[in-house]
Amino acid sequence: MEKRRSFLRYFAYSLEIIILYVIVGTPGFLPEIFGSKPCILLPVALTIAVFESETVAMSFGFVCGVLTDIGFSGKIGFYTVILTLLCFAIGYCARNFFVTNLLNASIIGIGSIALLILIHFWLYVTLADVPEAGTYFVRHYISRILYTGAFFVPLYFLGKLLCTALKNE
Amino acid sequence: MKDLVTSKSFKKLICLVGVMVLLLLIGAVTENNILSSIVNGITLPMSEVSAAAAKEAAKPNYDELEDENKELKEELAELRTQLADYYNVKQENERLWRYYDLKAENPQYDILPATVVRRDPNDDFYSFTLDKGKNSDVAVGDPVVTENGIIGWVYEVDAYTAKVKTILSPDAKVGVIDTVTRDSGVVSGNVLYADKNLTTMTRISALNNLKEGDIVTTTGISGIYPAGLIVGEVKEIAFDQYDTSMYAVISPFEDIRTVIDVVVITSFEGQGEISQSGIEDITLPTEATTAPETEVVTEINEEGVW
Numbered sequence: 001m002e003k004r005r006s007f008l009r010y011f012a013y014s015l016e017i018i019i020l021y022v023i024v025g026t027p028g029f030l031p032e033i034f035g036s037k038p039c040i041l042l043p044v045a046l047t048i049a050v051f052e053s054e055t056v057a058m059s060f061g062f063v064c065g066v067l068t069d070i071g072f073s074g075k076i077g078f079y080t081v082i083l084t085l086l087c088f089a090i091g092y093c094a095r096n097f098f099v100t101n102l103l104n105a106s107i108i109g110i111g112s113i114a115l116l117i118l119i120h121f122w123l124y125v126t127l128a129d130v131p132e133a134g135t136y137f138v139r140h141y142i143s144r145i146l147y148t149g150a151f152f153v154p155l156y157f158l159g160k161l162l163c164t165a166l167k168n169e
Numbered sequence: 170m171k172d173l174v175t176s177k178s179f180k181k182l183i184c185l186v187g188v189m190v191l192l193l194l195i196g197a198v199t200e201n202n203i204l205s206s207i208v209n210g211i212t213l214p215m216s217e218v219s220a221a222a223a224k225e226a227a228k229p230n231y232d233e234l235e236d237e238n239k240e241l242k243e244e245l246a247e248l249r250t251q252l253a254d255y256y257n258v259k260q261e262n263e264r265l266w267r268y269y270d271l272k273a274e275n276p277q278y279d280i281l282p283a284t285v286v287r288r289d290p291n292d293d294f295y296s297f298t299l300d301k302g303k304n305s306d307v308a309v310g311d312p313v314v315t316e317n318g319i320i321g322w323v324y325e326v327d328a329y330t331a332k333v334k335t336i337l338s339p340d341a342k343v344g345v346i347d348t349v350t351r352d353s354g355v356v357s358g359n360v361l362y363a364d365k366n367l368t369t370m371t372r373i374s375a376l377n378n379l380k381e382g383d384i385v386t387t388t389g390i391s392g393i394y395p396a397g398l399i400v401g402e403v404k405e406i407a408f409d410q411y412d413t414s415m416y417a418v419i420s421p422f423e424d425i426r427t428v429i430d431v432v433v434i435t436s437f438e439g440q441g442e443i444s445q446s447g448i449e450d451i452t453l454p455t456e457a458t459t460a461p462e463t464e465v466v467t468e469i470n471e472e473g474v475w
Contacts, residue, residue, distance in 0.1 A: 018211075018212060019215075021212060022212055022215045022216050023219060025216060026216065026220050026222075026223045027220060027223060028223050029219065053178070054178045054182075055177075055178040055181050058178070058181065058185060059185075066204060066208065067208060070205045070208050070209070076189065076192050076193060076196060077193065080189055080192075084182075084185060085182075085186075088178070088182050092173065092178070
């Protein structure tokens with residue numbers, strides 16, 4: 001029974017990830033804000049991480065990272081590595097160091113999203129010496145952080161719903 | 170911390186990091202990204218469905234299509250009007266370029282491009298009506314020319330149109346001079362030649378040196394036509410069958426019978442000033458100038474010679 005519930009939960013997470021991956025790539029489905037689209041799989045991985053153990057968090061972080069990288073460049077790279085590590089860390093901390101509630105999860109989740117996107121900017125724009133990097137940051141990256149962060153709260157509640165409904169007794 | 174490092178989950182993390190490094194290396198070395206192919210293979214059908222759904226949702230409804238159709242029809246009507254304007258402007262531009270040389274060579278001319286809008290079916294000498302009238306400063310007596318030379322004069326004008334008689338008409342009396350031999354005469358239409366786009370040069374001296382191919386131009390002495398306008402070339406020299414006087418058949422360079430685009434010279438230097446030298450232009454379409462023509466006819470009738 002426990003295994004079945006776990007399987008259903010993981011299946012539900014997988015379905016959530018796949019559906020959101022498809023939605024985020026569907027042309028015209030999500031409007032662009034200041035030329036940027038949200039990286040929805042980042043909050044998905046982070047919300048799973050706050051409710052699950054570090055191993056499960058790490059696995060779904062890996063999957064979300066792979067899908068995000070494939071969506072960006074077609075090859076795994078930055079998001080796969082960093083999301084796997086980050087989800088592991090968040091899963092571990094959530095289980096050992098803080099109580100999982102909306103406030104804590106939002107601080108950690110939205111902070112992590114901002115951190116991930118800023119590191120991405122640093123690696124792919126600043127270090128790559130892209131001209132007009134400041135303008136690029138203001139016009140695209142700030143809106144991407146805010147747009148992606150806005151998805152964290154609804155996805156937190158979705159994750160909580162799945163977790164409470166299908167969590168082992 | 171020690172617990173974390175020695176935990177099972179940490180070992181799993183290390184394994185996963187190892188897998189990631191391996192995948193990164195494979196991705197860097199090989200062109201084909203297997204992982205991407207697998208993911209896209211799985212999600213492609215869903216992506217296609219969602220893309221089709223999004224496309225369907227983005228399609229405009231009936232009201233929007235109706236509005237768009239209405240807007241497009243209005244736009245089309247506007248564009249048609251613009252296209253018609255474009256062709257008009259293009260034609261006008263071509264016409265103006267044709268007369269640019271005339272104006273450049275004779276800066277003292279005030280020229281007005283005009284279009285033949287009607288031809289009088291009852292006139293055997295190809296008179297026609299222009300689309301410009303008094304409102305465009307056209308006046309009776311104004312010469313009408315093309316880039317190939319003079320073709321007639323305005324004999325009647327109202328606010329918006331002007332009627333033109335051609336040099337094929339016997340009413341025309343244009344003082345001309347042979348540019349080669351300097352023989353002078355009067356160009357006047359002849360019923361025998363008008364339908365062949367020919368006119369005649371009469372009142373030429375019996376000792377003239379005219380020859381075929383010579384070009385004749387206006388003298389400008391009467392102040393009705395500017396001097397130096399090409400009238401045509403001498404086609405043949407002939408004798409009048411009644412009085413045996415000589416005349417030259419002149420072939421205008423413009424086909425007056427079919428001309429469409431012309432220029433009215435509304436003003437030129439010396440207009441209305443009769444020269445004191447011997448030769449006179451005798452055209453005269455206006456009431457004031459028809460009297461001399463009558464006199465000439467009387468003279469011929471009475472004396473049988475010019």
